[in-house]
Amino acid sequence: MAKGFFISKAVGIAGIFVGIAALSTIIALSVVYSQERSKNNQVSPTDGGGGETTTKPTPTPSNEPWDQYRLPKTLVPDHYNVTLWPRLKPDPTTQLYIFKGVSSVEFECVEDTDLILIHSNKLNYxxxxxxxxxxxxxxNSASVPSIRSSWLQTETQxxxxxxxxxxxxxxxYQLYTEFTGELADDLGGFYRSVYTENGVQKVLATTQMQPTDARKAFPCFDEPALKAYxxxxxxxxxxxxxxxxGRETGTTTVSLDGQTVLxxxxxxxxxxxxxxLAFIVSDYDHISSTIDKVNIRIFARKPAIAAGQGDYALNITGPIxxxxxxxxxxxxxxxxSDQIAIPDFNAGAMENWGLITYRETALLxxxxxxxxxxxxxxxxxIAHELAHMWFGNLVTLRWWNDLWLNEGFASYVEYLGADKAExxxxxKDLIVLGDVHRVFAVxxxxxxxxxxxxxxDIQKPAQISELFDAISYSKGASxxxxxxxxxxxxxxTKGLQSYLQQFAFGNTVYTDLWKxxxxxxxxxAVDLPSSVNDIMNTWVLQMGFPVVTIDTSTGLVSQKHFLLDxxxxxxxxxxxxxxWIVPIKWMKTGAVQNPKWLSAKSATISEMVTGGSDWLLANLDVVGYYRVNYDDSNWSKLLNALNTNHNVIPVINRAQLVDDAFNLARAKIIPTVQALETTLYLKNERDYMPWxxxxxxxxFFFLMFDRSEVYGPMQDYLRSQVTPLFQHYKTITSNWSExxxxxxxxxNQVNAISLACNTGLKECQDLVQGWFKQWMDTDINPIHANLRSTVYCNAIAAGGATEWNFAWEKFKNxxxxxxxxxxxxxxxCTKQPWLLNRxxxxxxxxxxxxxxxxxSTIIYxxxxVVGQSLAWDFVRARWNYIFTQYGGGSFSFSNLINGVTKRFSTEFxxxxxxxxxxxxxEVGFGSGTLxxxxxIERTQANMKWIEENKANVLKWFTDATKVTA
Structure with missing residues (x-):
């Protein structure tokens, strides 16, 4: 306990209920909250005499400190005492769930001031x-000024x-407050999650504070640099x-507000x-183990724990x-290290220090x-969140503009941690598909x-939320x-370790890591062409990435900003x-060469001249964040290598050649039909990453052409290419039994079944529909867990209302x-418009x-193709409702907008x-603004691409089908 005067825990707990009772009753509080939720009014400054408040419209921005989104640098918190009482039953009159709280925060004044600003959002005092x-x-005994006026500034919270x-x-000084908040179902701050167990509806209280919602739970200096106990x-x-x-020090039974509680x-x-911060109240069960005196616990719904669904997480947490x-x-x-599965959770998981929260699907x-x-x-x-226990939690970035380093780092080393567990x-190879290729598109x-x-440039909560995107996570990782x-x-790792040691329990900016x-x-003995700072600034301070073009006849290597349009x-x-300052790892006809650097727009590297049948492959293992193009002769040699003995090219680079070629074609750097030629060898490919x-x-071709005459020939070609893969898996699984x-x-077995069924291979369609019918007839599911997603989708697409309603009942139960x-x-996946609208x-x-x-369901x-226009019409018609009810700061809005417009390719x-x-x-788009x-940009690019490529693509698929038939 920190030295100095503050409300003791016993006094604080008694004070919360005596003080809040003075407001009248819980019902009165709930009514106030109901009104506040509907009006969202702002309380104006009071005069010096009483506690009366009035409401007024949100003012236009001014230079007053309370109209700025950043706290003034006058007060620094040392520690908080916070007591909270969440009510897991609704008020019988208003049906609102609430929580009550009392908080005292001790802070130091670092600059003389006559103003205290502390974050607060949707709290009633x-x-x-x-x-x-x-x-x-x-x-101490020093004199303290009186509070002349107090009010809530809702715009800046x-x-x-x-x-x-x-x-x-x-x-x-110490600041003491008593307050009430709504334990809403908005997935932010201190909120409620509802689930059904054995036919009984249950409620738990849980938290999601990142990035700016701790202020919804209690008044606090809610900026990452203002660390406290x-x-x-x-x-x-x-x-x-x-x-x-923290670790619980004890639970006692007390009588408060006429109730016996814990x-x-x-x-x-x-x-x-x-x-x-995190705090959770539930009737969950848990399992535990200990490793080097660290108590590891997995919490979840009692039936989930009883069924052993937490065992895997428990087994891998210690090694990670x-x-x-x-x-x-x-x-x-x-x-x-507590980890808990929450039924309602907006993010995948959250790295709360010592109490990590997860979606159920991410932990069980x-x-x-x-x-x-x-x-x-x-x-x-799990590896991602545990990585944050040091990088992000022990050492924290000073402000959200450097979020990319926090999330990008965890997104990189999650593969290292998972590799240790499995x-x-x-x-570790899958980062190429999951992050590098994924973020290239954006x-x-x-x-x-x-x-x-x-x-x-990053001030408002909505601006902060926008940073939680593929650039921060996946480009950061890459x-x-x-x-x-x-x-x-x-x-x-040596630099990383000294960085963590120096800044433990403190805050940094990203350049501290570079130092x-x-x-x-x-x-x-590492030899670099420039300092770490200078090299990395070219990747961090400008958007985009280069395409590196290598001319193997001259050795000329050049770079250019790669744009899809x-x-x-x-x-x-x-x-x-x-x-950019570009590191180039490369090989020549299967032999790895000494790495090179490209530190200018272009340079001649004589070693990269090839002759005869030799081919050159750059960006070995796709460790560089860039695409590669070659002269026509080298492309021909690479395609020949794929078609004659594809294993001479590393499997990651086979995936790279396909991805680079298709994207170079979209950017009009190479012809689209040249990209399609990288798929000709796939009939012989059995590895997952290239497929x-x-x-x-x-x-992308499906999205652009599944409403046009190109679709048929494309289906025919892909069916012929995937059939050998489908038969391969039929053989090695003893007719799908293993x-x-x-x-x-x-x-890759999933890919084989999915593509074979989607392209109309009758054997595949009969297989999945037979499995699904067997499930419907016997109520015993014969489908292996690996295959369920693709089997369910294809069977529902082929069926009607009967299949859909069966699956819906299974979903609900x-x-x-x-x-x-x-x-x-x-x-x-159903093709019935009325079912999709419902x-x-x-x-x-x-x-x-x-x-x-x-x-995510709207995106699905x-x-x-049948649901595309239905979903778009739905989002347009309901945007105000969706945006309001699902939270303007939700991380999912960018995914929603991108998801429902991906197929857009017409002027209309x-x-x-x-x-x-x-x-x-006027309504706004929150985290979906960008x-x-x-x-809009993607739609314009799609329109141009179709106009320029449709005829050639149709001809290529038609001709290729004749050759492979």
Whole structure:
């Protein structure tokens, strides 16, 4: 407990209920909250005499401190005492769920000031005996000014306290408040999650603070640099369990407000940021183990724990924790590692320090229902969150403009942690498909953005939420992987370890990491063309990436900013003039060569001249964040190598050649038919990564042509190419009765069935429909978990209302979240418009589809060619409702807008999209703001591409089908 005066826990707990009772009753509070929710009014400043408040419209921005989104640099918190009492039953009159709280925060004044600003959002305050919303006291005997006026500034989310004198630099003070909040179902701050267990509806209280929602739970200095210690106490019903970041020190039975309840107190946290706080009340069960005195616990619904669904997570958490301790050369800094599965959770998981929250599908594994991809997702997400325990939690970026380093780093090393847990999977290779190729598609648009933003450009909560995108996560991961590779892993980890050691429990900016990596380079044999800072700034401070073109007849190597639409105008200036310092790993006819650097727009590298039948392949293992193009002769040699003996090219680079070729074609750098020629060899390919790369790129062709005459010949060609793969898996699985042994083989079996059925291979369609009918007839599911997603989808697409309604009932009654997710996606595959329209209506009814799943379900429907226009019409008609009810700060809006517009390729659709932007300018798009512009740009590019390529593509597929027939 910190030195100085503050409200003791016993006094604080008593005070909360005495003070809040003075407001009148819970019902009165609920009514106030109901009114506040409907009006969202702002409380105006009070005069110096009483606690009366009035409301007024939100003012226009001014230079007043309370109209700025960043806190003034006058006060620094030291520690908080927070007691919260969530009510897990609704008020009988208003039906609102609420929580009550009391908080005291001790802070130091670092600059004289007569103003206290502390973040607060959607909290209703008790007027204290001084007639104001808070009570201020000095930690020692020093005098303390009175609060002259107090009010809530809703636009900038502050509790504002004007003083009649100045707080003195170097002096410590304490601020005490009592408040009520709504335990809403909005998935942010302190919220409720609802689920059904054995026919009984249950409610739990949980949190999601990142990035700016701790202020919805209690008044706090809600910026990542303002780290503090936290003493948390939770009041909760008997029969429930309370959890928080710290280890529980004891639970006692107390009588409060006429009720007998439990009071759980927790150890003081380490010094940490507000966004990493968590507190949860539930009737969950758990399993546990101990590794090196760290208590590891997995919490979930009681039936899930009883069924062993937490066992896999428990078994891999210890090894992954130990891996990161070694990787960081730093002992795990907490005595426990709790992980808990939440039924309603917007993100995949959240790295709260010591109490990590997950979607159920990201933590719980069931042998019968979970596919190998589900298992991999659990391993990588656990590794991602555990990586944050050091990188992000122990050392935290100073402000959200550097979010990319936090999330990009975890997105990179999650593959290393998962590889430690499952070394036979070769999961580290999958970063190429999962992150590098994924983010190329976004970063090749003129509406992309650099990894690092200026701090002053990221102010509002909505601007912060926009940063949680593929650029921050996947590009961040990709460039850090490239950095680790050219530094070597030993040098990279050495710099990382000294960085973590120096800044433990503190805050940094991204260049601090570069300094420590440079220190490691300076004591190593690594030879760089420039400093780490200079090299990495070319990748961090400008958007996009280069295409490196190699002319093997002259050795000329050049670079150019790669844009999917080469005619698009780049209006964002770059101090580097879109020039990068590029590391090039390469091979010549299968022999690995010494790496090279390209530090200018172009350079001649004589070693890259080839002759005769020799071929050159650059960006070995796709460790560089760039695409590669070659002269026509080298392309021909590479295609010949694929068609004659594809195994001479590493499997990752086979996937790269396909992906680069298709995207170079979209950018008009090579002909589209040349890209299609990279698929000719696939009839002989059995590895997963090249097939997955091809299917990811051919998905664009499906989107562009599944409403045109190209579709038939394309189906015929792909059916002929996939049939040997389908037969291969039929053979090695003994007519589909066994599971392929390898992790990647299991993935490719899914590809084989999915593409074969989608392209009309009758044997495949009969197979999946037979399995599904057997399930309907016997109520015993014969379909292996790996195959369920694709089998369900294809069977529902081939069927009608009977199949759909059967799957819907199975979805509604599913007790395994992973199985429910598979069914929810498959229900969008029906070809019946009336079923799809009904399903769309369900997406905005939380009784049918959970709020966390609403936007992804709409996207699933939009991926169906029959559902595309239905989903777009639905989103346009309901945008105001969706945006309001599903939270303007939701991370899923960019996915929603991109998802429902991916197929857009006509002038009519472009005009609709522009009209949508104009019609909803006042409502806003939140985290989807940038996605609207990206969708417009993508639609324009699609239109041009179809106009220029349709005839050639139709001819190529027609001719290729004749050859392969």
């Amino acid at each position: 008790t007027t204290l005996e001084n007639g104001k919303f808070a009570k201020l006291s000095a930690v 502050y509790l504002v306290l004007q003083l009649d004198g100045k707080l003195v630099k170097g002096q410590r 936290f003493f948390i106490t939770l009041i909760h019903e008997q029969g429930t369990v309370a959890l928080s970041n 009071k759980t107190e927790f150890e003081r946290t380490e010094k940490m940021s507000t966004y990493l 924790l130990k891996f990161f301790e070694n990787y960081y050369n730093s002992t795990y800094p907490l005595p426990k 594994y069931d042998e019968e229902f979970s596919s190998n991809s589900n298992k991999e997702r659990i391993a990588t997400i 070394p036979s999977w070769n999961v 970063d090749a648009l003129t509406s992309s953005h650099p990894l690092s933003s200026k701090e002053e 460039v850090l992987r490239m950095l680790s590779d050219f530094l070597t892993e030993d040098v990279f 420590h990596l440079q220190m490691a380079v300076d004591t190593s 080469p005619d698009a105008e780049v209006t964002t200036p770059s101090e580097f003039n879109y020039e 997955e790369s091809a299917l990811n790129n051919l998905d 599971v392929p042994k390898g992790h990647m083989d299991q993935y 599913a007790t395994i979240a992973i199985e429910a997710d598979k069914l929810r996606a498959a229900l969008a 399903y769309l209506e369900y997406t905005v009814d939380p009784d049918q589809i959970r709020k966390q799943d609403g936007t 429907i939009a991926q169906n 659709e472009l005009q609709q999209l522009r009209q949508f932007k104009e019609d909803n300018a 996605a609207v512009d990206q969708s």
